[in-house]
Amino acid sequence: MDDVATRRKWDDASRTMDFFDFADDRRLGPPRQRLFAKARGTTLMVGAGTGNDFKFFPPGLFVVAIDISPKMLERAALKTPQHAGTITLYEMDVCNLDFADGSFETVITACTFCSVPRPAAGLRELHRVLKPGGRLLMFEHVRSRIGPIGVLLDLMTPLSQRFGPALNRDTVGNVRTAGFRVTRVENVYLDIIKTIEAEREDPPQR
């Protein structure tokens, strides 16, 4: 799927996105809040969506939030006051970030890498824009390793990704492949919804 098709898909999805927030905020809000509390310094949020996660950021955090969809960003702009800090929004593709190397101390994603068409390329970009020692904090859903549930997610993915995310990504594997050191993985619902913490290691000292 090219960038134009991805943008159009998420522009369309922006109309119904907030429809599902009531229960997800209550059931999955606390683990998101605990994860995002670990953010430090200048923080990049990839996949701002409609800004539903802004309220989970710790106060005072300086956030640069991007999304490929202008319609999502229009809605997200209305929710920036929910964060007691600074949020600047940009329309940008994670696979082609317009930031210099080592610009951020933390990168946050929330249900983003189920939707990026080229996840490995996107994660390599995040590795590039993170400072050495910087942290990647992800709240993501992935393919289950439980046999019958994994099969269900595989079967549903061709349909789900026409309107929204893929359900069978190996995001933990993709994070490692992109060069990060995974430091912590926590299951939030079954082995499908996870928090993933990783860091960009310092270059070896000579």
Place this chain on the structure above:
Amino acid sequence: MLFALGDYGFGALVGIVTTLAVRLLVEPGMDMVVAMLLGMAAGMVLHLILGFLAAPLLGMFQTMIPAAFIGMYGGMLFGMRDSMNAGSTTLGAAVLVGAAFGVLVVLALKVYDAALRGVAFDAGR
């Protein structure tokens, strides 16, 4: 607590609706393979519709995963049973079994979730 009750109620609903759809589609004596595939397909479609309706109240994944399990695997089992005319001869009995299957799947997933939840990997430990 309310979410838990909702999860079980929703599981029972998916079980019942799948049961009714399979009973409507599968005749006794129908080829079992066809009946099972038909049951699975019906369950697949129904769980998507019901899941979409319940997700705003119960959460996307907490509805999608149990509903998919009940709809697809339950649909296959109910199709097999109805093609063989093996048990649950009345509609009331079939509905009861469908509801019980739905509740049981939700319970099993909750037990599994409780076992899996928490730290899966920690480089610092």
